[in-house]
Amino acid sequence: MKKIIAFTAGLICASGVFAQMTPEGLWRNIDDKTGQPKAEIRISANGAGVLSGVVEKSLVTGGEPNCSQCTDDRKDKPKVGLEIIRGAKKAEGKDVWEDGKILDPDNGKNYTLRMEPLEDGKKLQVRGYIGPFYRTQIWLRVQ
Template sequence: MKRKALITAAVLGGWVVSAMAQMTPEGLWRNVDDKTGEAKAEIRIAAGANGVLHGRIEKTLVSSGEPLCTECTDDRKGQPKLGLEIIRGAQKSATDTLWEGGRILDPENGKEYTLRLTPLEGGKKLQVRGYIGPFYRTQVWTRVE
């Protein structure tokens, strides 16, 4: 009886840890084109030093024309879009489900936005919101299993 209880507790504990681990922006995400609704790219978000997040384009799913970030104005200018770091500096806020304070780059137009990331639906989706002043643009990315 004790053994069965221990096994049950271990399984349930594993589910809880797995679910909690998913409530983070870390992982592989698929974004969609705002205009067409088609899957556009896969972005890998990972934590670096002190839990600061960064994200790179790991895979492109549609041809977007120019393979280089010609519109970028910083150190990413002229760099290949594949492998390009588009998320920099996001940190976990005081709330458990919000990461902010970083920047996100749109490699199509070279614009950089203040960033906020919020996991949704138990971590299956990620709300990605970029701000310029009072204006913002929001996308919902889907976790790639």
């Protein structure tokens, strides 16, 4: 009986570690120019495992509160509550999510997306591509 309890406890502890190697959760992104926290984004999966991300909280004061530069269905919508990640899927056999899009609500541009958890899921490498050009950010998991 003690072996079963110990085994079960080990599985529960291990599942917590594995659960962190996903982009799902709450993340704080960092401004490229200032190095300061900019927003908190909640990434979640739909029933088919496709990820989306919504700005849950702005961490900067001032600035344009709406996505005035957006050209799609998000045009002039408030940045808080805005879906900035759409359609990301897990790459087969890797801890990488790609094939989605990420929106920069400050300039209205959509980028092809690639996300990879780092440091046991404490950080998330977020890379947006337009053709051969890309921009990379490291987001921090909010505990």
